[in-house]
Amino acid sequence: MSFAIPSAAPALRLARFSAEIRAAVERVLASGRLILGPEVESFEQNLAAYLGLPHCVGVASGTDALALALRALGIGTGDEVATVAMTAPATATAILSTGATPRFVDIDPRSRGMDPVALESAITHETAAIVPVHLHGSPAPIVEIMAIAERHGLAVVEDCAQACGAHINGRKLGSFGQAAAISFYPTKNLGAMGDGGAVVTHDAAIAERIRRFRFYGMNAAEEAVSWGTNSRLDEIQAAILSVLLPHLDAHNEERRQVARAYRVGLAELESGLPPDLPGAIYHHFAIAAPNRERLAQRLAEKGIGTRRHYSPGLHRHGAFADRSANLPETDLLAARTLSLPIQPEVVLGCSDRVIEAVRSCLS
Template structure:
């Protein structure tokens, strides 16, 4: 079966560099917040065109710390989308705030700026723009609306590490950029990991303190924090992979070019790319009227597929009563969930495997409906 993503293929590709880095770290004997985390943080901040980075335990923690560093908590509202990894919404709740969900743009699957202004209330304290599937949200429009109301923007870059929006890396436009290094992500650890980037020294200091019990450099606390440290082994692994990330993302784009050409005559909606953005295709998502039948056909041909996501946050039992929705609901989000299908895509996918995916798509009986 060709998988949707393969952290194992990536490990095999960089195996000797990664095992060397792990062994050296083990022999150094310092496993938490040593020089490897510090140097990864510096490299990753530079890569993201930001001044500072704090390495963390996960992308969810990155969002929680970003929200808390902005002074947001009980009684406050944070606007984001429902069509995202449920982690985005879980983080708002974990920080004590109420998620107010708005609809997505039908073309790009990202927050629809036309729906944003109507969702803002006096309690709105932040907007989380999710760069879904690897493509930046419409940051100029979102930043303009947020700016008029004096509301900070957090970028959820978990799926778009290395992507660009109008010449800027994702994560460098809003007040804080949040990243996940979950193993399948474009920059993946071998375990959990995440980071925040910012160019604001005060937010940087707050997030550093929140990451470790609220401690400052003298181990004194002004506010309680949590434990969310990126460990030295994961930092060593990420430091091996970061220099290869742009090449890996280019390989993703090259595979997508092949898919797009091969599927151009098929009755599927292919991903659209917003002008002046570099989509780094964490996921290649198409739409089809009879998604489940296409999915079954591909499975029979040895091609795994995914659905990102089966349930938007406002349809999750654990979240539906907590989130706030606009009066008209989320019609675009509700319309796409039954049609979307994620095909295999990762840098190590061979040309032969790409051919197999294309062949399986072409042998589907497109006329059966």
């Protein structure tokens, strides 16, 4: 189904920078260096500097970034990793791929992120790590989560797939945990023209392990010395991301502008509006509406695309089913969540149409 106002349109964002992107792709083609070359190195350095971290390692996707970060921290078979069920399936897929088991913790409805109180009571002897998710580009209560992790001696890998550029009082998300995973999936705020991801970290040893893991487990002398896989960011994606990174803050600010308009226009939703945190970058603008299915249908009839990020919670997906999980806040939000178009190129000049349509459906 095609929409006048689609839920996202990455091609429109890329079109804004078409000349620069074409020049960057031409440069890579002319160089003949297509994998792990100067474009990846320079993008890694620039992204690390942007986030205020010393190390960044480009990999093939956000899912791989999470899985490789967990492996670099020694997480594997027999371990449990505490995370949330209100997230993309990729968060739990990555945990499972290491041999560990995801243990779902409920969210705090105020932040829609992991509830620190629920986290503390979910920790067992098997818990080895925590993966908080900065859902929709909005900070999870990471300061409280880090304090709990330190008390229990647990590693933290922040899932920043949706949160590149978001911050708490100026400190970028991704700089709180031992490592963080970022996704460059095309719809992301910093999205490539294909798949890509990165791990960022303060820890040189973690970065060094991930560089090895992403390239068959080989050291600098090309001897395979450990477990490894093939998970490389390619030169073309890195060159495109280097074009887009300097524009990320302006892009995120445009998303905040749309979010402000939605907050004013849809004030009647009250607690159904997403958390209003100054450092959020609005990867999604997810409202909570009791009549979600009818609202989505009516908006579709008016040419407005919406998505359900995320419904149902992961504890109800076959691959991760956790019958013992009692997650009332996750279930409540999952039944109501509906993401309105927020990408600036789609909706910056026409957020009024979305507001009017939602208001007329609600009344």
